[in-house]
Amino acid sequence: MRKIIFDTDIGVDDAFALAYAAKTQTILGITTVFGNVSVGQAVKNARLFSQQIGLKAPVFRGCSRPVGLAQVTNSALVHGSDGLGDALHNPFDEQADNAISFIIDTVKSLPGEVTLVAIGPLSNIATAINLAPEIIPLIKEVVIMGGAFGTHGHAGNVTPQSEFNIWKDPHAADLVLSSALPVVVLPLDVTHEVLITGEDIRQLNVPVLTQISKGYLQYSLEREGFEGMALHDTLTISWLNHPEFFTTVKSPVRVVTEGITLGQTLRRLTQLASRFNPFANCAEQTLCLEVDAQKVKQAFLTSL
Numbered sequence: 001m002r003k004i005i006f007d008t009d010i011g012v013d014d015a016f017a018l019a020y021a022a023k024t025q026t027i028l029g030i031t032t033v034f035g036n037v038s039v040g041q042a043v044k045n046a047r048l049f050s051q052q053i054g055l056k057a058p059v060f061r062g063c064s065r066p067v068g069l070a071q072v073t074n075s076a077l078v079h080g081s082d083g084l085g086d087a088l089h090n091p092f093d094e095q096a097d098n099a100i101s102f103i104i105d106t107v108k109s110l111p112g113e114v115t116l117v118a119i120g121p122l123s124n125i126a127t128a129i130n131l132a133p134e135i136i137p138l139i140k141e142v143v144i145m146g147g148a149f150g151t152h153g154h155a156g157n158v159t160p161q162s163e164f165n166i167w168k169d170p171h172a173a174d175l176v177l178s179s180a181l182p183v184v185v186l187p188l189d190v191t192h193e194v195l196i197t198g199e200d201i202r203q204l205n206v207p208v209l210t211q212i213s214k215g216y217l218q219y220s221l222e223r224e225g226f227e228g229m230a231l232h233d234t235l236t237i238s239w240l241n242h243p244e245f246f247t248t249v250k251s252p253v254r255v256v257t258e259g260i261t262l263g264q265t266l267r268r269l270t271q272l273a274s275r276f277n278p279f280a281n282c283a284e285q286t287l288c289l290e291v292d293a294q295k296v297k298q299a300f301l302t303s304l
């Protein structure tokens with residue numbers, strides 16, 4: 001069981017990840033960020049979903065817009081206009097204490113013990129290390145759902161090359177991924193391999209998951225052509241519980257921050273002799289490129 005800060009733009013698969021984390025990790029706090037929904041809606045969703053699953057963790061409000069480019073989109077088609085499938089009444093307030101201060105103060109008070117789980121745009125993490133770079137060596141690990149490296153044909157889900165969380169704030173992602181932080185990346189290469197069906201979800205002991213996932217399942221079937229929903233964010237928690245279910249490679253990572261491949265994640269495929277080496281001075285990160293999907297799915301279902 002790790003001590004985690006759960007950083008989220010809470011939509012449907014984020015909620016699944018939170019339910020899994022609540023069972024298997026110590027959640028020090030939930031920091032919210034814009035992405036699937038506005039940051040205010042993310043605060044409300046974090047409070048509502050925590051209440052539904054009986055989780056008592058403080059909720060904080062983070063970035064309302066990217067560190068870099070503003071991408072004017074939302075995820076209503078996938079996650080519903082409220083981010084939780086438009087299935088629940090949400091009476092909660094959207095004001096909350098500052099997420100960036102919470103990240104910095106918590107890491108400083110527990111040096112070497114805090115894992116950041118980041119499953120939305122990386123704006124909060126980038127801002128925290130920008131403001132307080134001294135926390136970088138104090139963070140145990142940053143576990144990110146984001147990016148796409150093309151294994152099994154999973155290139156992008158928002159553009160042909162780019163994954164949503166990275167594309168939403170490519171500058172923040174490039175800062176975090178090329179920093180000295182120890183990062184583990186769960187890209188679409190693995191997250192798109194683990195699907196659960198409506199029947200799997202109904203059999204869980206968490207009725208709210210059935211309620212919020214109806215629209216997402218319908219979207220996957222009608223728009224993406226497969227039955228079931230990709231567990232995406234949930235795989236960050238799978239990594240914490242069962243790293244042995246993943247095959248990893250070590251590589252520095254950069255993010256394209258302009259042009260038609262905006263938001264694409266690049267890893268080093270060969271050693272470069274060129275004088276322009278985009279990976280110079282970038283730490284080697286851990287990239288999960290293969291997964292035992294059956295084992296990940298089974299462990300998740302069993303735990304819930």
Ligand code: BDR
Pocket residue numbers: 011012013014036075078119120145157163164165232233
């Ligand atoms: C990511 O995009 C979001 O819509 C999901 O919550 C997940 O974090 C998948 O690309």
Ligand code: CA
Pocket residue numbers: 008009010011013014036119120233
């Ligand atoms: Ca997410």
